[in-house]
Amino acid sequence: MTTPDMSAQNTAPKTAPKAAPEATKPGPLPSLHPRPAPPALARLDASPALRAATTALALWRSRRNLLHMFHPGVAALPWRTERLASLRLVTVNDAGLARHILASRAAAYGKGPLYRALLGDVLGSGSLLLEGEASRQRRRLIAPAFSAKALARVEGVVARRTAATVAGWEEAARAGRAVDLSADCLRLTMDIAMEAFFGAELGPRAKPLAETLDRLLIEASTASLADLMGLPAWAPRRSRAGVFAMVLEIDRVLNGVIDARLCAPGGQGDLLNALLAARDPETGAALSRREVRDEVMTLFMAGHETTALSLSWGLDRLAREPAAQARLAATDDPAAFARAYEEILRLYPPAYALAREARQDDRYEGPAGALDVRAGDRFQIPIFMLHRNRDWPAPDDFEPERFRVPPPPAFMPFGAGPRACVGMALARMEGRALLAAALPHLAFAPAGPPPEAVGRVTLRTRSPVRARVSLRRSPA
Numbered sequence: 001m002t003t004p005d006m007s008a009q010n011t012a013p014k015t016a017p018k019a020a021p022e023a024t025k026p027g028p029l030p031s032l033h034p035r036p037a038p039p040a041l042a043r044l045d046a047s048p049a050l051r052a053a054t055t056a057l058a059l060w061r062s063r064r065n066l067l068h069m070f071h072p073g074v075a076a077l078p079w080r081t082e083r084l085a086s087l088r089l090v091t092v093n094d095a096g097l098a099r100h101i102l103a104s105r106a107a108a109y110g111k112g113p114l115y116r117a118l119l120g121d122v123l124g125s126g127s128l129l130l131e132g133e134a135s136r137q138r139r140r141l142i143a144p145a146f147s148a149k150a151l152a153r154v155e156g157v158v159a160r161r162t163a164a165t166v167a168g169w170e171e172a173a174r175a176g177r178a179v180d181l182s183a184d185c186l187r188l189t190m191d192i193a194m195e196a197f198f199g200a201e202l203g204p205r206a207k208p209l210a211e212t213l214d215r216l217l218i219e220a221s222t223a224s225l226a227d228l229m230g231l232p233a234w235a236p237r238r239s240r241a242g243v244f245a246m247v248l249e250i251d252r253v254l255n256g257v258i259d260a261r262l263c264a265p266g267g268q269g270d271l272l273n274a275l276l277a278a279r280d281p282e283t284g285a286a287l288s289r290r291e292v293r294d295e296v297m298t299l300f301m302a303g304h305e306t307t308a309l310s311l312s313w314g315l316d317r318l319a320r321e322p323a324a325q326a327r328l329a330a331t332d333d334p335a336a337f338a339r340a341y342e343e344i345l346r347l348y349p350p351a352y353a354l355a356r357e358a359r360q361d362d363r364y365e366g367p368a369g370a371l372d373v374r375a376g377d378r379f380q381i382p383i384f385m386l387h388r389n390r391d392w393p394a395p396d397d398f399e400p401e402r403f404r405v406p407p408p409p410a411f412m413p414f415g416a417g418p419r420a421c422v423g424m425a426l427a428r429m430e431g432r433a434l435l436a437a438a439l440p441h442l443a444f445a446p447a448g449p450p451p452e453a454v455g456r457v458t459l460r461t462r463s464p465v466r467a468r469v470s471l472r473r474s475p476a
Contacts, residue, residue, distance in 0.1 A: 029320060029396070030313075030450035032352070032384050032459070033072040034065055041073035041080075055084070059228055066223065066455035070353070070382050075389065078368035088374065092381045093389055095410035096366035101356050101379055103417030107132075108362050112355030112378060117227040118457060119301070121243055122220050125291060126298030127422070137280060139422060141287055142295055145274035146422050151429065154196045154271070161191045162433045169442055173469040178447040182464040185311040186214065189304040189430060196426075197296060198257060199270045209253050216246040217305055221456035254293050262289065272296065299423060306350035306458055307427045311434055312465045314344030316451055319444035319467045321398045328400075328439045329472055334432070337439070339400035341431040345413035346387045347398065352459040354381040354415060384459070386410045443470045 038044070038058065044051045061068040070091065074080050078094035092098050101109050110131050123129055127138045144150060165188045172179045190210045194202060202209065224237040261276055275292050279285065287295065318325045318340075328340055355378065362373040388395035391410040393402070414421035421427070445468040451461035 028450050030316070030348075030453065032067065032348075032453045033070075034061075034067045034453065038071055041071060059225060062228055063223055063225055064454070066353070067453060069228075069380070069455075070385070074382070075385050079371065081371075088377045090371070090373075090377060090379045092379055093385045094366065094368050095386060095389075095391055095408065095412075096368070097364050097371065098381050098386060098412065099409055099416055100364045100366075101381065102354065102412070102415060102419070105362060106417045106419065108358065108360050109356040109379065110359050112357050112380075114223065114227055114355055118221055118223060121240060122216065122247055123298050123301065124294040126294040128298045128302055136418065137283070137285070138291075138295075139418070140282065141278045141280050141285070142275065142422060144278055145271050146425060148425070150271070150274055151425055154192075154426065155429070157195045158192055158430055158433050159437075161188055161195070162430075162437045165434070166437045166441065169438065169469050170471060173442060173471045178466050178468050180464050181312040181315050181467055182308075182461065185315075185434075186305065186308040188434070189308040189311075190214070192430060193300055193304040195270075197271045197299075202253070202257070205253055209250065212246050212249055213300055214305075216243065216250065217301060217458075218456070219243050219246065220301075221458070250297070251293065254296055255289070258289055258292055258296075271299075302351075302421070303423045303427065307430050309350040309458055309460060310341075310344055310348060310427075311431060312461070313348035313350075313451070313459070314341070314431075314435075315438075315444055315467060316446065316465045317344065317347065317398055318439070319446045320450070322443075322445075324398050324400070325439065325444065328435065329443070332440075334436060336400070337432050337436040338428070339403040340435055341428065342403045342407070342411075342413075343398060343400040344431070346392075346407075346411060347396075348459060349383045349387060349413045350458045351413070351415065351421070352382065352384045352455060354383065355379065356381070383412060386412065441472055443472050444468070445470070 038054050039050060044054060058068050058071075071080075074091050074093055078092075079097055080091045080093075082089045082091070092101065111129065116129055120129060125134075127135065127142060130138050165184055168184065169179050187210075190213070194206050194210065198206075219242050222238070226237045257272070258276075261272060272292075275287060275295055278287060318328075324340075328336060358373050358375050358377040358379070360375050364371045364373065387410065389410060391408040412420075414424040414427070447466040447468045448463075451465050452463065454460045454462050
């Protein structure tokens with residue numbers, strides 16, 4: 001994660017980012033860079049003492065907000081290398097280098113240690129944490145559960161749950177109440193996930209399970225200073241007792257459902273049955289009971305919350321973009337809502353950063369220059385910077401029409417290469433469905449200042465996102 005430099009090397013871009021004219025911005029908009037801002041990179045490079053102090057302060061603040069690990073000055077560079085004790089850290093803001101690491105040379109780069117430090121107790125051997133051949137085999141096994149045929153069976157669930165959410169907002173509009181977008185979008189995606197995975201099987205257990213999962217997401221994604229510094233496992237850390245207790249509580253429910261399905265297989269067309277029936281097309285292997293549990297947890301943790309966050313960020317931005325909102329409200333073109341959701345993912349990618357560690361020496365050569373990589377070098381790829389860097393015209397503007405043509409290589413809201421998110425099609429289905437259901441009938445207006453971004457494992461907001469809603473027209 002990016003901290004101010006110790007023995008830093010800057011690489012200047014060939015062209016400066018193109019800033020949108022101030023007059024085009026519709027009032028205050030959310031920033032993803034936290035406050036207070038650190039000193040400029042030039043000042044840090046000129047003062048070793050200031051660099052050291054700022055590095056320590058950034059690490060301390062990052063326990064609560066990982067966005068402090070990314071110096072905003074890197075947004076003007078293709079990459080920046082830094083020395084933290086014996087560790088060399090590279091922050092990547094160049095699409096070519098990012099895709100080199102994630103796609104074309106993916107086998108040479110493993111996941112960074114912070115993923116397992118934060119999520120290992122929760123996800124076990126879930127596909128998010130697996131490496132190498134184990135990762136490839138797992139993805140072959142679970143891919144059929146997210147095929148077009150499998151997702152077609154989920155469309156009705158998405159449509160019905162989305163309609164219920166919009167109906168609740170229409171009721172709030174008639175009563176003159178503001179709505180809590182954060183809570184409502186999280187409830188929507190959790191309801192979809194619960195029904196898509198388990199059908200109606202959970203019954204009254206669904207609500208307490210969802211509440212425990214939400215608490216677990218917050219607790220498990222809070223980093224300790226030892227995790228951020230990459231200290232060994234024996235180093236003191238903040239207590240994980242709360243995480244362990246919630247995992248046991250969730251496992252009692254999940255394992256009970258999985259065991260019941262194993263005793264009476266077939267009969268339900270949900271995603272849990274798809275995982276239980278999955279077979280590796282090359283080896284014929286099936287998922288074990290524990291592996292099914294780990295994949296269900298992974299898909300809940302990595303799936304439902306990220307979609308909910310993208311929707312609450314996106315609806316808040318649309319509330320601050322009345323002209324764009326009105327254009328979407330006036331159309332019946334499904335492609336328009338698809339483009340709007342892609343623009344939301346560009347501006348507010350919920351999986352806002354990726355981390356990798358070089359397993360071997362490597363070299364990258366591209367238009368921005370060359371970079372020699374040594375085994376053990378760590379890389380952080382801030383997707384939120386790539387999505388607003390020099391590859392985009394007017395990068396801070398909300399402009400869905402830019403997606404009428406294929407986006408530049410810098411666009412990677414679901415990652416890239418062999419580890420790209422397996423659930424991206426479901427996430428897009430949910431996001432487009434809510435925009436298409438809500439915007440023709442409801443007008444959104446901000447009910448407070450722009451959200452303050454907080455980086456955990458995902459891009460959260462410090463406070464709930466609220467909006468005022470009014471009726472445009474009643475649904476058919």
